[in-house]
Amino acid sequence: MNTVQIGSVKIGAGQPLALLAGPCVIEGLERSLKIGRAIKEITTRLGIPYIFKASFDKANRSSYTAFRGPGLEEGLKILKTIKDELQVPIVSDIHCITQVEAAAEVLDVLQIPAFLCRQTDLLNAAAKTGKTVNIKKGQFLSPKDMENAARKIREAGNENILLTERGASFGYNNLVVDMRSFPIMRSFGYPVVFDATHSVQLPGGAGTSSAGQREFVEYLTRGAVAVGVDALFMEVHDNPEEALCDGPNMVYVDKLEALLKDALAIDEVVRKHK
Incomplete structure (x- = not known):
């Protein structure tokens, strides 16, 4: 099992359970910084160990008019300020190869969105930066298929890889989490992350936007940690x-500590088997 070093944060075998968390999208510097703090x-x-996350651009929206964020240039400025203020690593999504160079100057982790996890050119460009690449498993892929995505990063000369489970399509507007995916993906030799909040999303479930079932985040989190994951990914907000x-699927920041305490207690029990 590789251990991935991201700034002062280590993720992988023998390392503490880490957290990648923050608002879904950058909602201005003040609010994003407040949540991160x-x-x-x-x-x-x-x-x-904590890594701040927020998207500068949410390109995959249900509606053309949906809020996407401040965009690449302004978004990276905000993320750089948050990085300096909080003194933590930063992760955000990239959607096309034209974003990679600028994003790599600020981000510690380049995240590949689930729908783009098979895009060879994007994976190759991200890999060549030398930064850690977090690949979200497509809702349409089996966990075994993620070995091919990881191989694309490795064959470009980069072993700094995270693999993230975020649920699989189950009929229309619904996702399920197959707990077998964690040991399967972990067997490839890379740390595995559970995206606890996107996994309770109901894609397109509200017509022009996605719905969600926040009430199930705690249960899936406990289950994933019990199976054995190296990090948790959560979208968190002061007022979702x-x-x-x-x-609809984000965690209230004032509910986060209790949830993480449960996760740590479970992780302590299963750590000897990880």
Whole structure:
């Protein structure tokens, strides 16, 4: 099992359970920083390595008019400020090869969205930056198929790989998490992440936007940690009802600490088997 070093954070075998968390999309510097600061305070208390996440552009929206974020240039400026203020690594999505060079100057982790996980040119460009690449498993792929995605990064000369489970399509507007996917993907030799909030998303379930079932995040999180994951990915907000994107599946920041305490307790039990 490879251990991936991301700034001061190590993810992989023998390392503490890590957290990648923040708002779905950048909602301005002030609010994004407020959320990040609150998460850092919680993770510091609990001793959890923390990576801030927020998207500068949510290109895959149900509606043309849906809020996408501030865009590449402004978004990276905001992420750089948050990185400097919080002194934590940063992860965000990239959607095309023209974004890779600029994004790699700021981001510590380049994230490949689930729908783009088979895009060879994007994977190759991300790999060649030398940065850690977090590949989200497509809702249309089996866990075994992710070995091909990881191989594309490796064959481009980069072993800094994370693989993220975010649910598989189950009929229309619904996702399920196959717990077998964690040991299967982990067998490839790379750390595995569970995206606890996108996994309860109901894609397109609200017509012009996705719906979600936030009430199931805690149950799936406990299950994934019990099976054995190396990190958790969560979208967190101070008031998801006001969120400009993915509000129905985001975790309230004031509920996060209790959820993470449960995860740590379970992880302690299963750690000897990881």
